Amino acid sequence: MxxxxxxxxxxxxxxxxxxxxxxxxxxxxxxxxxxxxxxxxSQHILSDGATHYNRSLxxxxxxxxxxxxxxxxxxxxxxxxxxxxLTYLPSMLFLALIxxxxxxxxxxxxxxxxxxxxPLVLLLWGACVWLSKQLLTFENQNNVxxxxxxxxxxxxxxxxxxxxxxVTFSTNTNAVFHFQAHAETSLxxxxxxxxxxxGAKSLETNASLTMLRAFALSRKGEMGEHLFEYALEGKSTDxxxxxxxxxxxxxxxxxxxxxxxxxxxxxxxxxWQYLNAVERDSFATRAVADYVLCGFLMxxxxxxxxxxxxxxxxxxxxxxxxRHYQEAMVMYRSIQGDxxxxxxxxxxxxxxxxxxxxxxxxxxxxxxxxxxxERHRGSYFYYYLYK
Numbered sequence: 001m002x003x004x005x006x007x008x009x010x011x012x013x014x015x016x017x018x019x020x021x022x023x024x025x026x027x028x029x030x031x032x033x034x035x036x037x038x039x040x041x042s043q044h045i046l047s048d049g050a051t052h053y054n055r056s057l058x059x060x061x062x063x064x065x066x067x068x069x070x071x072x073x074x075x076x077x078x079x080x081x082x083x084x085x086l087t088y089l090p091s092m093l094f095l096a097l098i099x100x101x102x103x104x105x106x107x108x109x110x111x112x113x114x115x116x117x118x119p120l121v122l123l124l125w126g127a128c129v130w131l132s133k134q135l136l137t138f139e140n141q142n143n144v145x146x147x148x149x150x151x152x153x154x155x156x157x158x159x160x161x162x163x164x165x166x167v168t169f170s171t172n173t174n175a176v177f178h179f180q181a182h183a184e185t186s187l188x189x190x191x192x193x194x195x196x197x198x199g200a201k202s203l204e205t206n207a208s209l210t211m212l213r214a215f216a217l218s219r220k221g222e223m224g225e226h227l228f229e230y231a232l233e234g235k236s237t238d239x240x241x242x243x244x245x246x247x248x249x250x251x252x253x254x255x256x257x258x259x260x261x262x263x264x265x266x267x268x269x270x271x272w273q274y275l276n277a278v279e280r281d282s283f284a285t286r287a288v289a290d291y292v293l294c295g296f297l298m299x300x301x302x303x304x305x306x307x308x309x310x311x312x313x314x315x316x317x318x319x320x321x322x323r324h325y326q327e328a329m330v331m332y333r334s335i336q337g338d339x340x341x342x343x344x345x346x347x348x349x350x351x352x353x354x355x356x357x358x359x360x361x362x363x364x365x366x367x368x369x370x371x372x373x374e375r376h377r378g379s380y381f382y383y384y385l386y387k
Contacts, residue, residue: 012081018153019085022160023070024063027095030167031059035099037181038172041250042101062098066091081152083132085159089125092163093118099171117170176204183212184251192216200230207234207246214239214294215257223290224322228297229378232387236271236295243268261288271295289313297324300384302332327352327380355381 031039032055040053074087097114172178179199186195195216199209210232217223238247241254242265258264262283265274275292278284289312296305305328313321321329330348334356355376362368369386376382 012084014150015081015084015152015156019088019156019160020067022157023067023088023091026160026164027063027066027091028059030095030099031062032056035171037185038099038101038178040185041181042098044251046101062095066095069094077129079129079132082135082155083128083159085156085163086125086129086132088160088163089121092167093121096167096170099167101172121166175199175202176206176209179204180206180209180212181250183209183216184249187212187216187252187256192219196226196230203231205231205233207238208248208250210234211239211241211245211247212252214291215260218287218290219260222322223287223294224325226323227294228324228380228383232298232383234298236298238271239291239295239298240271240274242274243270245271261285261291293325297328297380297383302328302335302384306332324380328384331381331384351376351379352381355379355385 036053036055036058039058040055043051043053070088070091073090074084077087079087097118100112100114176199179202182198183195186192186198196213199205210230211234213230213232214223214227217226234246238245240257240261241247241249255264261275262278262285263281265277269277271291272295275284275288275295278288292308293305293312296302296308309315309321309325309329313319313325315321320326326345326348330345330352334349334352355372358368358372362371372382372386
């Protein structure tokens with residue numbers, strides 16, 4: 001009898017240890033590696049910028065708090081070793097909830113689908129707990145063979161795996177939101193390269209992410225060289241979080257962008273009013289030039305771009321323009337019928353002719369767009385013709 005009791009106690013301890021290790025590993029990695037930027041944005045918004053999230057400390061203390069919650073639930077339920085992992089459900093549910101903060105267009109918090117999902121999950125959990133207690137009389141008290149490889153251990157691991165999948169698939173999986181959160185966090189730490197790297201190959205984007213990429217490239221002095229290599233959304237009015245703009249900032253202070261350009265606007269104005277104002281009042285930094293020129297290019301206003309370019313860049317054979325400016329000038333001159341000047345930059349001109357003539361070679365619009373994407377993505381030619 002004493003030996004059976006000892007075996008049962010050892011088996012229960014083994015189950016508890018395995019469950020605790022699995023939970024700590026998942027929770028910490030999930031919070032530290034996958035949700036840190038989202039939690040930083042959420043904490044910033046909910047605290048109105050008064051507090052800041054620390055990736056390492058946040059992952060440790062949140063996991064600790066959730067583990068303490070599990071211990072309380074365990075003491076209340078006194079669940080058997082066969083279904084001990086069920087005591088982690090409230091902690092996993094809370095972990096999913098804080099990983100899926102929902103904010104509307106005005107950055108106000110909303111529970112969203114969790115209004116009905118939380119009661120439903122708790123109801124199902126309660127049913128599982130009740131059922132497991134009814135089956136308690138059928139539990140094999142001697143099932144302790146092979147310790148960590150016993151049926152009870154793997155049964156609990158399977159229950160935890162179901163919870164892990166629930167957390168993974170029920171939380172915020174919006175790729176663009178994660179891109180933006182990570183980009184803003186990187187910009188706050190002065191890491192322009194990392195801000196540009198996140199989601200660089202993806203075709204998913206929005207106006208806010210376009211604004212952030214423009215800002216990062218501008219700080220590196222490469223806006224005219226690389227902006228159209230990224231998937232872009234919006235027009236020139238979305239380059240800054242101003243009036244009539246679809247762009248919004250989640251974490252990065254707008255003043256950091258305005259300081260980079262020359263000054264903060266004193267009243268609600270749009271992008272072009274702002275750029276004209278800082279130039280007129282002699283507050284404009286060198287970065288304003290690229291915002292003006294790339295703004296015209298985003299609007300596909302080649303005429304305005306061609307007229308504005310000499311104000312900011314020397315136009316001569318001895319000076320090489322940024323890539324997208326070269327492409328835009330070749331297009332403009334070709335469209336205007338000035339093919340002699342356009343051909344002077346033969347390599348860029350050949351690229352323009354190649355994408356322009358796809359219309360003759362491939363009548364189907366969808367197939368033509370796909371071919372252009374494969375061969376010319378990253379050029380201003382592709383943006384102008386197919387965006």
